[in-house]
Amino acid sequence: MQAVTTSVFFDSTDAGISPWSSFLRAVPDAAGDVTALLALAVEAGETWPRPGEGRTQLLWELLASVAAIDVAAARVLEPHMDAIAILSQAAGTDTADQPPGEGVGASWGVFAAEAPGVSLRASRDGGTVVLDGAKPWCSLAASLDRAVITAHTDDGGRAAFAVDLRHPGVRCEEPAWVARGLREIPSGTVHFDHVPAVALGGTGWYHSRPGFAWGGVGVAACWLGGAVGVARDFRAGLLAGADAGREPDQVALAALGEVDRTLTAAMQYLVRTAARIDDGSLGAHGQSSWSEAQRVRGTVASVVERVLHLVLSNRGPAPLAFDERYAKRTADLGLYVRQHHGSRDDAQLGRLTLKGDCPW
Incomplete structure (x- = not known):
């Protein structure tokens, strides 16, 4: 295909x-x-x-x-x-050093994950910030030029820094990446030995800025696009079957109809959220931008899971076995959407809701 x-x-x-x-x-x-x-x-x-x-x-x-x-x-x-x-x-902040040219011409990643037993610390060495320690879940680190990375600071918080991944003090572990999805994008641990870095905002800025929520919804837009690709495969398969004399039955048509309405609803949610970001109303009236981002991400993740279930169960094993693009797409999407943490993210949203950070 x-x-x-x-x-x-x-x-x-x-x-x-x-x-x-x-x-x-x-x-x-x-x-x-x-x-x-x-x-x-x-x-x-x-x-x-x-x-x-x-x-x-x-x-x-x-x-x-x-x-x-x-x-x-x-x-x-x-x-x-x-x-x-x-x-x-x-x-635009008062506490950030200006990275030269905002990194034009360089490839960038964002490494903000944490893991038990792995820690990256930022400290001052004269007038320079240096990074020491290790950072987990650094996707494509060996292929990238630079990264925005979060590190623990001396005041007990975390801050963001821009770092040159080509510096000799950077060592990328060979990832033990056995995933069948996103196989070309391995994630592994990167070690830093007194690597100079550029401060991006002060302690706490990275997670408290509105852009943190906006970026989280941008990831959800990718998930939704992947689900659209799976849905297009489903529709194309039904049309090909009809051309060969195998008209879709009511079960297949019902599945396609549900795929259509769930995808359309999620798209409309993203349209509304984008408009609220641009007009400045997201995060107004006592609500946080992050609570809305969690609603969008959770909604889109549920849509993706439902679309995958409907399409995989209706198309059966043959396309997974013999259609390389389709098999890759479903495996990639199934792993990518795991960046949403399911009930744990819902619990975080529930805590915000309990405090009144909700629209109802």
Whole structure:
């Protein structure tokens, strides 16, 4: 089956995304080639809109459209775009050193995960911040130029820093990456030995800024785009069967109808959220931006899980065994959506809701 390169539209118009049609046509050829995907990411970082600057919906449509073509491609592009946005946001603070040129021409990652027994610390060595220790879950670290990374600070908090991953004090472990999904994007532990870094905001800024929530929804847009790709595979399979004289039965049609309405509802939610980011109303009236981000992420994750269940159960084993693009797409998406932590994220939202951080 050929890759579908049409865009994912969250509303009825394609006027905004059309200038990037050639970019989307380049994604299938780059799929599976990390070097080519990183080159596309650098290009996107120089031309795509940033969240909160008036065209957030367009940014999410672009990310979703890439994911609908190849989930792993979006998994490469999204953190680079997030890093570029973080650098821009940090430049407007009083406590950030300015990274030169906001990293134009370099490939970036964002490493903010924590794990037991692994710690990265930031300290002052004269007038320079240096990083020592280790950071887990650093995707593609050996292939990237730079990263936005969080580290523990002497005041007991955490802060964000820009770091050159080509510095001789950086050592990337060979990841024991056995995943069947996102196979070209291994994540592993990176060690830092007195590596200079540039401060991006003060302690606590990274997680408290509105852009943290915006970036979290950008990831959800990628999940949703991946689900659209799976849904397109389902519809194409039904049409191919009908052309061969096998009309879809009521069960298949019911599944396709449910896929359509759940995807459409999630798209509409993203449209509303993007508009609220751009008009400044997200996080107003005593509600936090993060509580709404958790609602969006949880809703989209549920939609993705439902679409995967409906499509996988209706299409059966043959496409998983013999259709490479479809098998890759479902495996990639199944792993990517695990960035939502299910009931644990719902529990975090429940704590916020209990405090009154809710719209009802």
